[in-house]
Amino acid sequence: MANREAVLEVLKTITDPVAGGDIVASGAMRALNVGDGTVRFVIEIAPEHAKLFEPVRDEAETRVKAIDGVNSVSVVLTGHSNAAPPDLKPSKPAEPKGPQRIPGIAHIIAVASGKGGVGKSTVSANLACALAAQGRKVGLLDADVYGPSQPRMLGVSGRPSSPDGKTILPMRNHGVTMMSLGLMTNDDQAVVWRGPMLMGALQQMLTQVQWGALDVLIVDLPPGTGDVQMTLAQKALIDGAIIVSTPQDVALIDARKGIDMFNQLNVPILGMIENMSTHVCSKCGHEEHLFGHGGVAAEAAKLGVPLLAEVPLHLDIRLAADGGAPITVSAPDGPQARAFHDIANALVAWGKA
Numbered sequence: 303m304a305n306r307e308a309v310l311e312v313l314k315t316i317t318d319p320v321a322g323g324d325i326v327a328s329g330a331m332r333a334l335n336v337g338d339g340t341v342r343f344v345i346e347i348a349p350e351h352a353k354l355f356e357p358v359r360d361e362a363e364t365r366v367k368a369i370d371g372v373n374s375v376s377v378v379l380t381g382h383s384n385a386a387p388p389d390l391k392p393s394k395p396a397e398p399k400g401p402q403r404i405p406g407i408a409h410i411i412a413v414a415s416g417k418g419g420v421g422k423s424t425v426s427a428n429l430a431c432a433l434a435a436q437g438r439k440v441g442l443l444d445a446d447v448y449g450p451s452q453p454r455m456l457g458v459s460g461r462p463s464s465p466d467g468k469t470i471l472p473m474r475n476h477g478v479t480m481m482s483l484g485l486m487t488n489d490d491q492a493v494v495w496r497g498p499m500l501m502g503a504l505q506q507m508l509t510q511v512q513w514g515a516l517d518v519l520i521v522d523l524p525p526g527t528g529d530v531q532m533t534l535a536q537k538a539l540i541d542g543a544i545i546v547s548t549p550q551d552v553a554l555i556d557a558r559k560g561i562d563m564f565n566q567l568n569v570p571i572l573g574m575i576e577n578m579s580t581h582v583c584s585k586c587g588h589e590e591h592l593f594g595h596g597g598v599a600a601e602a603a604k605l606g607v608p609l610l611a612e613v614p615l616h617l618d619i620r621l622a623a624d625g626g627a628p629i630t631v632s633a634p635d636g637p638q639a640r641a642f643h644d645i646a647n648a649l650v651a652w653g654k655a
Contacts, residue, residue: 304336304339304341304369304370304371304372305336306334306336308369309334309341309343309366309369309372310326310334312365312366312369313325313326313331313343313365313366314326315365316358316361316362316365317358318358319351319354319355319358320347320348320351325345325358325362329346330345330346330347330355331344331345332344332345332346339371339372340373340374340375340376341366341372341374341375341376342375342376342378343362343376343377343378344377344378344379344380345358345359345362345377345378345379345380346380347379347380352379355379356379359377359379362377363375363377401535401536401538401539401540402537402538402539403538403539404508404509404519404538406513406515406516407519408516408517408518409517409518409519409541409654409655410518410519410521410538410539410540410541411518411519411520411521411541411542411543411572411649411654411655412521412523412531412534412540412542412543412544412564412569413425413429413520413521413523413543413544414523414531414543414544414545414546414560414564415523415525415545415546415547415553415556415557415560416525416526416527416545416547416553416556416557416560417525417526417552417553417557418449418525418526419525420525420546420547420548420553420577420578421546421548421577421578422446422522422523422525422546423444423446423522424577424619424620424623424628425544425546425575425577425613426442426452426520426521426522427442427452427455427456427522427623427628428619428629428630428642429520429642429645429646429649430442430478430480430520431456431476431477431478431628431630431631431642432630432639432642432645433517433518433520433646433649433650433655434476434477434478435477435631435634435646436646436647436650438517438518438650438655439479439514439515439517439518440477440478440479440516440517440518440519440520440655441472441478441479441480441481441513441516441518441519441520442478442479442480442481442520442522443480443481443482443507443508443511443519443520443521443522444480444481444482444483444484445504445507445521445523445524445530445534446523446524446525447483447493447495447500447504447524447530448493448524449524450482450483450484450485450487451484452480452482452484452522453473453480453482453484453485454484454623454626455623455624455628456476456478456480456626456628457475457476457625457626457627458473458474458480458482458485458626460473460485461485461486462481462485462486462511468510469510469511469512470506470507470510470511471511471512472511472512472513473485475626476628476631479513479514479516481507481511481513483503483507497528497529500530500533501529501530501533504530504533504534505533505537508534508537508538517655518649518654518655521534521540525556526556526560527559527560527563531563532567535564535568535569540569541572541654542569542570542571542572542654543564543570543571543572544571544572544574544575544610544645545557545560545561545571545573545574545575546574546575546577547574547575547577547597547598547601548576548577548578548593548598549578549579549591549593549595549596549597549598550593550594550597551594551597553593554598554601557574557601558601561605571605571607572607572610572649572652572654573602573607573608573609573610573648574598574601574602574605574607574608574609574610575598575609575610575611575613575645576597576598576599576609576611576612576613577613577615578592578593578613578614578615579591579593579595579598579612579613579614579615580595580612580614580615581614581615581616582614582616584617592615593615598612599612608648610644610645610648611641611642611644611645612641613641613642614638614641616638618633618636618638619638628642629642630642630643
């Protein structure tokens with residue numbers, strides 16, 4: 303019957319006129335493909351032996367075609383040469399390019415967390431709006447591709463347009479220019495992508511979006527230490543990362559991993575933020591540290607980086623984000639917005655925004 307083993311048995315009866323032995327043992331027969339009554343293979347030879355192997359090819363084709371179940375046979379003679387082309391000079395390998403500045407964007411700040419659910423996206427949205435309130439030209443890239451939440455937090459809806467099929471026009475609200483994969487998908491649609499697709503999407507949002515001239519681009523990263531973080535650090539020159547964590551040990555364990563990742567990628571840590579730091583009862587005024595207190599401050603001191611803020615756990619911050627107007631927009635002079643304005647002030651003072 304026409305199977306690989308049967309074809310090989312026949313080919314082992316055909317002699318290699320140069321190497322001796324059969325064409326299977328000599329390695330001349332290559333790339334054997336058997337299926338649906340069709341047999342294909344290559345006989346690889348030196349070009350000067352072409353005439354010697356023409357009868358070999360004909361014999362191989364005839365014998366294989368005689369196998370039960372074989373309907374067609376394709377045998378190709380292919381030549382190779384070990385000689386180098388004349389005047390061939392070794393070329394100097396191209397030096398790999400490191401992270402590059404994105405045209406028009408003065409600074410890029412990554413907002414990251416070791417684990418999800420610590421309020422990283424809330425911090426990103428409020429920080430972007432706080433910087434915009436200071437007159438900075440601000441962009442916000444929602445790179446949290448599996449859980450894009452910035453369209454909801456900034457009150458943006460609709461689909462971005464493309465004037466030429468290549469460049470993408472971002473959306474804008476509260477003085478912030480924003481782009482998110484969430485604008486390209488339905489609210490209940492999962493993004494089921496492997497690493498290369500994620501990396502491609504991130505590169506498109508970095509380089510094909512018409513960001514215009516920005517003082518700072520805030521990048522809301524997904525939690526953890528994965529493809530998106532690595533791609534961003536390898537493609538774009540990042541001025542620094544801000545690490546968001548809640549005070550409890552479980553969150554800090556993952557935050558340390560995120561910090562170590564940025565250290566390996568040569569991205570400086572600008573500081574840490576302790577989110578959900580404390581809760582003040584709206585009825586009695588009692589202050590309680592639901593998730594513990596001071597863990598992020600201790601970690602920041604250990605690393606020698608600033609503790610940028612201790613953001614309270616407060617209903618108004620959550621309601622504002624869910625309503626599409628972050629607390630720095632809906633109540634800019636309130637106590638809950640103060641921490642975000644302080645972070646914005648620090649970034650401006652450091653020349654990072």
